[in-house]
Amino acid sequence: MAEPLFNRLCLVGIGLIGSSIARVAQKRGDIAKTIVVTTRRAETLARVRELGLADVVEPDAARAVEGCDGVIFCIPVGAYADAMRHIAAHLAPGAVLTDVGSTKGSVVRDLSPLLPAGVHLVPAHPMAGTEHSGPDAGFPELFEGRYCIVTPLPDSDPAAVEKVKELWRRCGSMIETMDPITHDKVVAIVSHLPHLIAFTICGTADDLAEETKEAVLKFAASGFRDFTRIAASDVDMWRDVFLNNREAVLEMLSRFSEDAHAFGRAIRRGEAGFIEDRIERGRKIRRSLIERKQA
């Protein structure tokens, strides 16, 4: 077995992603010698103890990070600034600070100004998830075969960047490096906009269900079922994603709206060729994904 990457690794937050990291670290043994978990809610802490997910369970994040050479934020991105203010003075010199948030520009914006000298910030985003949340939802295979996008800063310490990449390699992920702005654009279209649409159409259907005496819910066909699977996601996480990737999400929503209106106009005017072209493009993208084995 390889030498553990970290001597003492602190997970700040222990939901689906944090508890999956804890589980893969326990299973492999070469990620951290000691796993520290900190989270604010007493029930969650108790559950972490019951599940045996950590060597050390500590309610106070400032105490939890003391002496750790690795710290991973696994909380909703909107909670980063407050958490950082609380722990900054307690971070060990030389420690690697990373995260798993779905937005990266906001992470740089919120954490960089509070970063103590000698602590290395390397943001990352494992592109994996399910519609379930909480410490019971995690499993060690969650990251296998999925991409993890690492977004180092121009002045990030190369050894710290390599350590974060190696962490995700050991979790089974494929590593990609990107700047935070490109990352935020890409996830806005492949993940954030589809979620916005799924949440929205569920509401639209809910309004209509009242009018049609629930026939809508009864006949939810396969198209709509796929949308509701997406729409079952965690509230706090997704609220923070939308609020912290605002510009990119609004840009993608605007592009999508223009395209949807053009489609609607073609239906109104009976433009068969335009409609066929749009359907063909969907099929083309689908084929691209299948060739890339992402579907």
Place this chain on the structure above:
Amino acid sequence: MAEPLFNRLCLVGIGLIGSSIARVAQKRGDIAKTIVVTTRRAETLARVRELGLADVVEPDAARAVEGCDGVIFCIPVGAYADAMRHIAAHLAPGAVLTDVGSTKGSVVRDLSPLLPAGVHLVPAHPMAGTEHSGPDAGFPELFEGRYCIVTPLPDSDPAAVEKVKELWRRCGSMIETMDPITHDKVVAIVSHLPHLIAFTICGTADDLAEETKEAVLKFAASGFRDFTRIAASDVDMWRDVFLNNREAVLEMLSRFSEDAHAFGRAIRRGEAGFIEDRIERGRKIRRSLIERKQA
């Protein structure tokens, strides 16, 4: 085994749905004594012969329907009027004419005026499908446990309506009766709008993929993958669905657009409460579907 429902049943069109009906009829034996298949393309006819899907394979639809006591249109809804003009004079007195189209108002509009006296029209819509098409894509279990919506006309012959319902019961479906206008509204929100959105977002992503040098396709996360599965559907079928359920699709697109813009406005203004409420509604609908065992 029960007495076959039809003596001679003609399937006009033999794609995913038609070939699934043929397969369940062959498997059960109590749907039709003789299965006739007609389709225009020579390759498809040859494939039907190879697959052994029919007792009689006939390229000319007018000849195919002669002497049949049951005829099912399994072609894109935009092709109904032409097909009906071709076969109307050849339909046997007392025959039951039904279909499997995803729009029902257009079917009544296109077929009723051409219906010979003594032929019974009972439109139906089995709510089942996959993203695959053609005679190879069908399988006998496709309709099992899925709803089939039957939309009889006010003057439909009760015996003919019962025959169509029994056909779908024997295919394993649950039967619901609805008027065509309500049907068209319900499917516009649960199926047609989700498909319009999926086709559109694939195009939006495709445009963006050119700008980001394909990073978008590479990182298609789970949200987007679900959308592309929907977007892989058959071009002719979906073009005709949009053109033949125009009013309901445009109404649902308009409702959805208003809701999506309201969501975007909340993001722009940082209204956390509004966003949380929308996400909660998505989760609520998801829970409703799970309770109804449709998810």
